[in-house]
Amino acid sequence: MKKIRIFTLAARNLRRKFIRTLVLLLIVAVVTGTLLSATIFISGMKNALRIGTYRLGADVLVVPEKNESQAKAALLAGEPTSFYMSRDVLKKVQAVEGVGKATAQLFIKPASFTCCANVDAFLVAFDPKMDFTIEPWLQKNLKKPLTDEEIIVGSSIPVVVGDTLPFFGTPFTVVGTMEPTGMKFFDQSVFMTMDAAYQMAENSKTKAMEPISINRDEISAVLVQDQENFNPDRVAIKIEHDVAGVKAIASDEVVSTVRRQLGGLLKGILAISAVLWGLALLMMGFAFYMIVNERQRELGLLRAMGAKKGHVFGLIISEAVAISIVGGIVGMAVGSALLLSFKNLIMHSLKLPYLLPSAVVLIELIAGAVLFAVLTGLLASLLPAVSASRMEPYEAIRKGE
Amino acid sequence: MIEVRELTKTYVLDGQVFKAVDNVSFVIGRGEMASIIGHSGSGKTTLLSLIGGLTKPASGSVLIEGKAIWSMSDDELSGFRNRKMNFIYQFSSLVPTLTALENILLPTAFGDHGENLVDYARELLGVVGLTEKENSYPSHLSGGQQRRIAIARAFINKPDIVLADEPTGDLDEDTENEIIALFNRMNKDAGTTFVIVTHNKEIAALTGHQLKMANGIVSDISRA
């Protein structure tokens, strides 16, 4: 038999009142799990937003006026789409005051049977000479120009480098895969050169079951980088004013749309969490008030045996902390498991970009959640523990009788 | 030496000040066996609690080996109790979540008692005749067995002073005699001072120093 310690007493008490311990543990678990999954969720969306808009690399996206909503849906929710306008738009946009760089892209929605089981692939063709959105990545990672037979794919496309993917009857070789961004627009995209896309369209007439027709003077969008000191919103307004029939979407606008949706969600989650936490704190506080009350006599006896105030305080607190740590860990595990398994479902219904935070952030969040649980336990048991330690031993022993 | 000087403890009951211990003074010498007899409600438990520093007096002082216990800080007093004193309570006082042996060892959790006292705890368990109940929980022990465990616990910290409140209240005569023999042995071998509250005049008669308590007032009947 080992030496008796304060913790022995705490552990025995928790075991003795097993049901109560379990209930308190579950309360802590639910609160921790909810808070943790809420924060992981929110930080994941922020993460996606940050990386996604950075990846877009453009201040303004110019699309045909009638396709504004399609373009936004493509950007935000990654819904594949095809729309075209005249290449003249590029020249006109380049002439607008405040426009620094401008480059054309083609968006092509592939025929559904072309590739990749359940992933909605989305073809994006860019102009290697003028592009500033994909090119920097290519230069850094591929270190050679993309040929017209090659493609780069987003992280969600289930292929590896060296695979061959046919689009509209033309085979392409995968030469690179991009790291995940959380935005479907990027993660499900297949990038090829403009020339390759036009060639593919031409070939489709003879090679594909569902041919597409795109003229060499058709483009889907113009991506604009503003000159320094120009406000993207202003430039967008100017483009719409100067160029007929287009809609200029400032990337800020895209971000702020998401932010707004996120903001509402955030407030809701925050309110629920706060209420939940308050309730948990109250319930735990009440439970510990009762625990101290019903154990008055025992605590008084301990004091009479020479337990210092600190010992009694520590006994109560360590019971609360033990519950909190175990509850926190359970909540953390269950919460993250649920979040991960229902991530896609949640994302799908919310139509928001999502990217799991990095491992470091994740570990921070998890550690934070467990710490938070422990703090909750401490807070809930603090007053009862103080009042327990302050009782006069003789009074405590008598009252408990 | 326990020195009680003009000790008074009051309770306020229904707006009336009631003196449970009323201006009591006496001295119990080191290594003495003292008994306090008195009717129910005369203030015996209150007096023992005052001596043990479990409750604060309204006025007066308790000096143990010349040290006024209420001049110590709470932590000092706790440490003092943990090293120098022990109690046997009138009522059941075991912790329900601990086994018999663990209950005996419990006081050692609150201070540094150096050596491993598990063997000593087993020895005490044997002295009170409950060796085979080492791993039993209080709920599986009879009232008398619980009492004997509590008595064994009173010696685990090798105290200088044992304050015993009707220690043999629910024991049969044979066991009672064994316990009194144990007290006498501890008193002789280790020089432990005993203050024993009892209704039993026979037990009182066995002690060298007898005090009588009535309505909060103590009178020294004998000094051997």
Ligand SMILES: Nc1ncnc2c1ncn2[C@@H]1O[C@H](COP(=O)(O)OP(=O)(O)OP(=O)(O)O)[C@@H](O)[C@H]1O
């Ligand atoms: N905390 C308290 N509040 C109010 N009155 C108290 C309190 N403690 C003790 N008393 C009163 O003080 C008196 C003495 O009580 P005490 O327990 O010391 O008696 P006792 O001599 O030990 O009696 P018994 O032999 O029945 O154990 C009693 O009248 C009791 O009601």
Ligand SMILES: [Mg+2]
């Ligand atoms: Mg009494």
